[in-house]
Amino acid sequence: MTEDVVELDRVVKRFGSITALDTVTLGFARGTFTAVMGPSGSGKSTLLQAAAGLERPTAGAVRVAGTDLGSLSETRLTLLRREKIGFVFQAFNLLSSLSAEQNVALPLRLAGRRPARREVRAVLAAVGLADRARHRPAELSGGQQQRVAIARAIITRPDVLFADEPTGALDSRTGREVLALLRSMVERQGQTIVMVTHDPFAAAHADRVVFLADGRVAGEMAAPTPQAVAERMTGLEAAEVPR
Template sequence: MSEDAIRLRSVTRRYGSDGTSVTALDEVSIAFPRGTFTAVMGPSGSGKSTLLQCAAGLDRPTSGSVTVGGTELTGLSETGLTLLRRERIGFVFQAFNLLPSLTAEQNVALPLRLAGRRPRRDRVREVLRQVGLGDRIRHRPAEMSGGQQQRVALARALITRPEVLFCDEPTGALDSRSSREVLALLRGMVEREGHTVVMVSHDPVAASCADRVVFLVDGRVHGELAGASAEDIAARMATLEVVPC
């Protein structure tokens, strides 16, 4: 089995026709090793979200290849991509995307039901306990704080035991205390469970929880930092966001 959970090779993603095309990713080659936590940062429009979408099989590159655990995504049909995302990839977004009429327990079980699988109640409750919500299983989203709702979304992503967990600004809508709680959960999943986490973020404090930070500028990888502090990450971002006069 490959040591890399995700590998991109010379990935380019263009949008639009030749005359008005925009290059969101430009010959990006990068690997995300198993059991690691990587943050992806860069100025607005740098290609962060496009990188995540291509790596997760949500979008198809214009050229290049994406491999998930040894499976090449380029040749998969739409049905094949759907099955891969459903069975091997988890997603957590800034918006919690919980169904308001369902309890926490029912929201977590939803991916399995949509896949035609019968969720085991003990497994659903186990995952909710893992994110600190064992006493909130019957609460609906309106009865929970933003941090608790994001933890339900995290439990929902974990219920299928994904190989990779993709997070797009998972703390963007949270206060500082809730952000710390969610980031601590992500860090713990890497250290204790061996999960692979790839997180897009604009927040140096959030990114400092990762093993490494990869920087994008104009659709290209522009270096990385390993084990960096929030101050070091912020300083690097400041140099990337300087606009020439």
């Protein structure tokens, strides 16, 4: 049986009187690609942030690579995130004053390591940007910037890569290229990826889709197709009851 790299055990997350996650239990197996979908306000981003240790749950437990995040101090949690977790955002979040290779090397520098240029160049080559190492973000297309962001997220060889709407700011062709890159990382390198998306086409690149509604798991789908995902989402949105 494939081990779960990330485990959520009866996780509850409240923000004041709002329950964003309601007793969520999920596992994400090593070397798999999972998409998380749901109507607006269903808890998708909160799930990602709790699983990545960016939000501490109100109740329940989150484990990454066997470590209970709730048992860690803020300092140790920060160190674990640097070593075991990669995160890719919709908005890229690159530093405009740094070149592509400097942006990619940043997590290693923050961890007190002196990055080897060949190591950084190898990761850039892996995302198809071997010839863009010295370019700054303003000199790159949106798709290239997202590839730099992905390279930055995987330079530490994390156990899991979280992606929050990674194609949301890209045109459809560039989005397909980024999704194909993520898919290849799973198949060729055994990377574990958990991606929040609203796009059925993007979700169809995953091995499975987890659906959320009102902060709860509302079902799963293996071997998803865009049409099947869209139909499930239509049903969830039609059944959604305002809180």
